[in-house]
Amino acid sequence: MHRVATQSGDLDLERKLEAVRQTPAEILFVSTADTELSALARVWGPKFGGRLRLMSAGALQHPAAAEHYADHVLMHSKLAIFRLHGGRGYFPHLLDEIQHIKSHGAQVRVLVLPGTDQWDAELLSYSDYAEPLALRLFDYFREGGLANYELAAQAVERLLDNQSDGFPEPVRVPTFGWYEPWKQTTA
Template structure:
């Protein structure tokens, strides 16, 4: 059996064990979300009195031997271990059971947090910290953002040394307008950068990119659309099925009617038509306020650029399912993958390779030009449009 080194931006299939090679620290944090690892890495670097920290990508702890190695070399010799698990205890059964058992025997507090905002009794039962501390840590991660990442680390330090507790987690809107350089903003902040009378193009993406450190492709896309003479409207959402997010989109579409929509969220709502109740949740991108405009699917690939460039299949099977096949159910048209996951840097302090979305300029430009062309076509009088049938 071969023992592999962890590769940032990759998803370990569990067929081969991976040695993270980490040493003990005050706090060990395990998560499959690259955005969370990046946010905590950045927060630690900016804190004057941060606890020593190890960040571990859960996707590299799928093989039983990977789990055993990390427990023996790092976790049981650290002071506090926190795992954030999306999908419940069944998703990482062996890992949770082994960490919980060995950390209990070693007297190391263990916190098993849900990877979303839904309570999970099974994960709570595996945890060995007071409920107050558990809920406080969970709230910081649920809300996300730089301030809450710093608050999370400050709270772990309190759990270790008993000093005064930091402020509680600061809520982050479930959906809203984002603007590069301004962060969470409003429609007026976007309009300050618009051209009078230019086509409006909403760019819809996951709230998790605001919570973590994944906004590089969004910033590049906004700048590229401005160069094309478009009025970009970057909007973050919890999901297209979230009622608050849907209401936010409706309000924004009503106030600033779109000409083309670029969507970076994955999966499908359930139907390309707003009225198909039997097909699942209503499709907010087909609501009346969207004015029937074309919706393009923009892919933020979870695979690396090298894998895409050198492979024979282009995008990975996972990316094709989440960002190509399923979005077609909602009637979205594929544009391009504009960014890929890759190692932004190796964080020596946390002994973890930090992966992040990195935009690819030519793909960003292509999508911006595509949006501009479709916006012009939409506003052209029908008599001047040319129709082509491509087989």
């Protein structure tokens, strides 16, 4: 499947295309947030080891890169979670490739979530999971923090076992100020 950008401004043609050189794995997590990827490497890396691949989504905005990734990595995975800032507007080719491989029999289960703190219902149409489950995982990543990344890891294990319920509420993390949960205050 080949596509060409037909509207000016849709694609940075000055940027050199680099093929994604990632080997397939059971679990893929693709995000536009490098800090999120770093935190997940810390929390999920020891838990999933070689079963996990993390990737920055930026390179997948290019049509050829999205196609290559879908055909050579995504197609061979069991579960893929995408957290995309800008949604369909920034990643049309990637989302089209997800639909394309699924229409040709790819067995990968896909969850596409917004990379911001606002829910984007349009992305749900690219996911294989119902909205309540997608919202719960979205809440884990929106809240952030190591405790929520651990809850998300437990959710990934449940999804790999084809379980779609029993996900606990996320741990609420303050959006400002210092957060020191280990300190107890007494009144």
